[in-house]
Amino acid sequence: MSGDRATDPEEVGEEAVVGAVETSHEVVEALRDLGAATVTEVATETGLSKGGAYKHLNTLRKRDFVTKTGTEYRLGFGFLDLGGHLRFQYPGASTIKDKIQTLASETGEACLFTIEEHGRAVTLFRETGNRGVFTRTRVGTRLYLHQTAGGKAILSQLPEETVDDIVDRVGLPGATENTITDREALFDELARVRERGYAFNREESTDGLVALAAPLVPDDEILGACAVAGPRYRIGGDQLESELPETLLGVVNELELNIAYS
Amino acid sequence: MSGDRATDPEEVGEEAVVGAVETSHEVVEALRDLGAATVTEVATETGLSKGGAYKHLNTLRKRDFVTKTGTEYRLGFGFLDLGGHLRFQYPGASTIKDKIQTLASETGEACLFTIEEHGRAVTLFRETGNRGVFTRTRVGTRLYLHQTAGGKAILSQLPEETVDDIVDRVGLPGATENTITDREALFDELARVRERGYAFNREESTDGLVALAAPLVPDDEILGACAVAGPRYRIGGDQLESELPETLLGVVNELELNIAYS
DNA sequence: GGACCCGTTCACCAGCCGTGAACGTGCCGG
DNA sequence: CCGGCACGTTCACGGCTGGTGAACGGGTCC
Numbered sequence: 001m002s003g004d005r006a007t008d009p010e011e012v013g014e015e016a017v018v019g020a021v022e023t024s025h026e027v028v029e030a031l032r033d034l035g036a037a038t039v040t041e042v043a044t045e046t047g048l049s050k051g052g053a054y055k056h057l058n059t060l061r062k063r064d065f066v067t068k069t070g071t072e073y074r075l076g077f078g079f080l081d082l083g084g085h086l087r088f089q090y091p092g093a094s095t096i097k098d099k100i101q102t103l104a105s106e107t108g109e110a111c112l113f114t115i116e117e118h119g120r121a122v123t124l125f126r127e128t129g130n131r132g133v134f135t136r137t138r139v140g141t142r143l144y145l146h147q148t149a150g151g152k153a154i155l156s157q158l159p160e161e162t163v164d165d166i167v168d169r170v171g172l173p174g175a176t177e178n179t180i181t182d183r184e185a186l187f188d189e190l191a192r193v194r195e196r197g198y199a200f201n202r203e204e205s206t207d208g209l210v211a212l213a214a215p216l217v218p219d220d221e222i223l224g225a226c227a228v229a230g231p232r233y234r235i236g237g238d239q240l241e242s243e244l245p246e247t248l249l250g251v252v253n254e255l256e257l258n259i260a261y262s
Numbered sequence: 263m264s265g266d267r268a269t270d271p272e273e274v275g276e277e278a279v280v281g282a283v284e285t286s287h288e289v290v291e292a293l294r295d296l297g298a299a300t301v302t303e304v305a306t307e308t309g310l311s312k313g314g315a316y317k318h319l320n321t322l323r324k325r326d327f328v329t330k331t332g333t334e335y336r337l338g339f340g341f342l343d344l345g346g347h348l349r350f351q352y353p354g355a356s357t358i359k360d361k362i363q364t365l366a367s368e369t370g371e372a373c374l375f376t377i378e379e380h381g382r383a384v385t386l387f388r389e390t391g392n393r394g395v396f397t398r399t400r401v402g403t404r405l406y407l408h409q410t411a412g413g414k415a416i417l418s419q420l421p422e423e424t425v426d427d428i429v430d431r432v433g434l435p436g437a438t439e440n441t442i443t444d445r446e447a448l449f450d451e452l453a454r455v456r457e458r459g460y461a462f463n464r465e466e467s468t469d470g471l472v473a474l475a476a477p478l479v480p481d482d483e484i485l486g487a488c489a490v491a492g493p494r495y496r497i498g499g500d501q502l503e504s505e506l507p508e509t510l511l512g513v514v515n516e517l518e519l520n521i522a523y524s
Numbered sequence: 525g526g527a528c529c530c531g532t533t534c535a536c537c538a539g540c541c542g543t544g545a546a547c548g549t550g551c552c553g554g
Numbered sequence: 555c556c557g558g559c560a561c562g563t564t565c566a567c568g569g570c571t572g573g574t575g576a577a578c579g580g581g582t583c584c
Contacts, residue, residue: 016316016317016320016532016533017317017320017321017324018282018286018317018318018321018571018572018573019282019541019570019571019572020280020281020282020283020540020541020542020571020572021282021283021286021318021321021322022321022324023541023542024280024283024286025325028344032344032347032348035351038561038562039561039562039563040560040561040562048542048543049542049543049544050543050544050561050562050563051542051543051544051545051563051564051565052541052542052543054278054562054563054564055278055279055280055541055542056280056283058278058279059279059280059283059284060283062279062284063287064379064380064404067379067380071561071562075344075348076379076380077345077348077377077379077384077386077402079341079344079345079348079402080345080348080349080384080386080401080402081345081384081402081403081404082290082294082337082341082345082402083339083341083342083343083344083345083346083402084345084400084401084402084403085294085400085402086294086337086339086341086342087342088400089297101390105392115339117326117329117338117339118326118329118338122339122342122343124339124342128363130367138346138347138350139342139346140339140341140342140343140344140345140346140347141343141346142326142343278563278564280540280541280542281539281540281541281572282540282541282571282572282573285572285573300530300531301530301531301532302529302530302531310573310574311573311574311575312530312531312532312574312575313532313533313534313573313574313575313576314572314573314574316531316532316533317572317573333530333531525584526583526584527582527583527584528581528582528583528584529580529581529582529583530579530580530581530582531578531579531580531581532577532578532579532580533576533577533578533579534575534576534577534578535574535575535576535577536573536574536575537571537572537573537574538571538572538573538574539570539571539572539573540568540569540570540571540572541568541569541570541571541572542567542568542569542570543566543567543568543569544565544566544567545564545565545566546563546564546565546566547562547563547564547565548561548562548563548564549560549561549562549563550559550560550561550562551558551559551560551561552557552558552559552560553556553557553558553559554555554556554557554558
């Protein structure tokens with residue numbers, strides 16, 4: 001029922017596009033950047049006329065994408081509704097969320113479930129244990145696949161040409177001095193991940209942050225990756241090497257069985 | 263910095279609207295209902311021509327609101343990104359989320375933070391304890407204020423004319439036989455809530471589900487409500503009457519202090 | 525191999541988006 | 555109390571673009 005989950009490497013056609021919708025998106029972005037704004041502020045920010053900005057804000061308001069309080073406009077929570085709906089449409093979503101939560105309470109650290117979209121990593125679920133929170137990764141943020149443990153776990157399960165396409169499109173930007181920024185090095189790393197069964201992130205996205213992730217492959221098809229992340233000083237040593245992989249792989253295997261037979 | 267948080271009872275003007283953006287939203291809704299669809303399916307669902315549907319899908323794709331996999335279109339996670347961003351812009355968001363989480367692990371039940379928007383209740387944060395999950399309330403869903411504990415807690419803090427406006431606009435639809443569907447009865451209930459300091463939901467939205475909520479009012483201004491919800495057979499009796507209110511009020515008071523001085 | 529089906533492109537015309545100016549209202553200073 | 559300003563909202567109009575229907579091309583199933 002849920003079809004093919006592979007990535008789509010096509011470039012988006014610059015033509016065949018509805019201009020008014022694009023300006024609408026620009027209004028949304030302006031509102032996101034400004035936080036709260038009046039009509040004239042939105043107009044100057046987007047370059048629209050006052051009347052035009054008004055029309056757009058009004059249109060967005062009809063669908064709860066924008067809220068008006070007196071004379072102030074801000075983004076509304078219509079986006080949350082759609083996003084939340086979508087999150088639980090993903091195959092096995094509620095099972096995944098449950099397991100991520102138990103993983104979080106067992107390890108005490110921040111645990112994530114991440115998928116690939118448009119060559120980037122998107123976090124669908126995030127639960128934190130009783131220990132202090134560390135990452136600033138939010139549900140929905142788009143990160144680079146090659147900079148994160150979950151991303152590398154996903155990449156390790158994709159055919160080589162797909163990985164090539166993704167690298168062509170989004171590049172390999174660096175974040176810390178540990179980030180893999182070379183294509184060869186990335187492929188080597190992916191081979192190691194494939195062999196080992198899970199991926200590390202040793203301060204490759206943020207200084208002081210390490211993580212561990214395993215791909216979720218219930219049916220010969222990569223669904224995403226489960227990760228445990230925490231500060232290096234807490235889980236850096238033995239835990240990252242031996243204890244955590246065991247618990248992580250246990251949870252992921254269980255998940256795969258649950259999802260495959262349902 | 264964050265301005266007025268009161269509700270805005272204005273009706274949205276039917277005119278002064280951008281048509282192309284509305285059809286774009288219709289495409290999104292079609293895609294949400296269909297789950298995954300081809301261009302022609304979207305076209306027939308929305309009544310657009312094939313070419314027109316294509317243009318719209320393409321436009322949405324540029325902003326990650328739509329994903330294309332081979333010949334299949336589905337909603338993308340761009341909405342999640344915006345929604346998540348927004349969630350943490352709300353005043354005191356991360357403090358609130360933390361406290362909701364501790365509340366969940368202390369009580370073991372599902373705990374929510376809910377706000378009011380457009381006369382409806384929107385759940386911003388939801389955390390579940392170690393006991394079985396019960397409600398199907400998702401982050402982002404819009405519920406009726408008068409049907410939920412959190413909603414009634416919020417209403418109890420609003421001026422009477424605002425409550426009147428809201429009731430005029432959204433009505434008092436029933437969900438179970440316990441739902442308050444009469445305006446007089448609602449005002450009586452709100453007076454009791456105000457006096458007591460917290461609100462109950464005794465199977466007023468879903469059979470078998472009870473809840474308890476307290477308004478969060480850090481600065482003379484209602485921010486939202488914190489709620490604990492669970493099945494009647496588990497928390498129905500003494501807990502709901504004495505134990506839970508105490509822990510809930512404790513957490514909310516602490517939250518109010520944290521938010522007021524920050 | 526041919527007939528269909530579907531996604532994508534293309535040209536075209538009417539309707540609509542966006543503009544700029546006009547209107548009205550609330551607020552501040554005098 | 556009053557006048558002026560600034561802002562949201564409305565309005566009429568013109569150029570452009572959104573949406574149409576038909577044509578193209580590639581894939582797949584008989």
